[in-house]
Amino acid sequence: MKQVIIDIMADGEIKIETRGFIGKACLDETDFLKNLLGYEKARQLTTAFYTKNKKVIKKHLPLCG
Amino acid sequence: MSHISRIELDIKDLQSLKEACKRLGFEFRKNQQSYLWYGRWVGDSPLPEGITEDQLGKCDHAIKVPGAQYEVGVVRKGQSFILLYDEWVKGGLKTKLGVNAGLLKQAYTIETLRKEARQKNYRFHETKMKKQIRVTLTL
Numbered sequence: 001m002k003q004v005i006i007d008i009m010a011d012g013e014i015k016i017e018t019r020g021f022i023g024k025a026c027l028d029e030t031d032f033l034k035n036l037l038g039y040e041k042a043r044q045l046t047t048a049f050y051t052k053n054k055k056v057i058k059k060h061l062p063l064c065g
Numbered sequence: 066m067s068h069i070s071r072i073e074l075d076i077k078d079l080q081s082l083k084e085a086c087k088r089l090g091f092e093f094r095k096n097q098q099s100y101l102w103y104g105r106w107v108g109d110s111p112l113p114e115g116i117t118e119d120q121l122g123k124c125d126h127a128i129k130v131p132g133a134q135y136e137v138g139v140v141r142k143g144q145s146f147i148l149l150y151d152e153w154v155k156g157g158l159k160t161k162l163g164v165n166a167g168l169l170k171q172a173y174t175i176e177t178l179r180k181e182a183r184q185k186n187y188r189f190h191e192t193k194m195k196k197q198i199r200v201t202l203t204l
Contacts, residue, residue: 002203006178008200010167011165
């Protein structure tokens with residue numbers, strides 16, 4: 001089930017969270033909401049974003065050498 | 066969960082703003098060209114971006130807030146609208162509108178989402194939480 005959860009604070013701040021999306025689909029499928037309400041000022045990707053065919057794509061940072 | 070975004074609100078839809086006013090018990094006054102305020106800018110707070118001193122008190126529409134002496138001006142800026150109002154305590158708007166007119170912006174956001182959900186046939190669910198109102202759209 002694909003859900004978009006929008007938290008609207010009493011000072012007008014808006015936070016959008018997506019659930020049930022796999023990979024980059026969450027960005028494409030929620031673009032309309034961001035455009036509808038205003039513009040995105042910050043974004044945080046979560047584990048599911050890096051998931052492809054239910055497998056987490058591990059990314060390693062070269063720490064030395 | 067796949068990503069979290071923080072959004073800066075831009076008021077674009079007048080119909081949703083009218084619905085937001087209705088929700089809060091405010092009166093949207095279409096085409097009212099001026100709004101009540103102190104009447105003179107005293108320089109105690111910065112002017113809103115893109116607004117000059119001469120433009121204060123003038124608007125395209127206005128919002129009457131019951132119990133407040135002053136009114137809110139709705140001013141068109143390109144494709145969007147900005148809210149102009151005097152925060153002076155005795156004007157009565159600050160307590161009714163919340164910080165940065167947050168309560169009005171909150172209601173506007175909810176009504177915009179409700180309208181969009183209706184148009185796109187999404188399931189809309191609203192929950193009042195301790196610090197915020199949560200809208201869940203099921204696509």
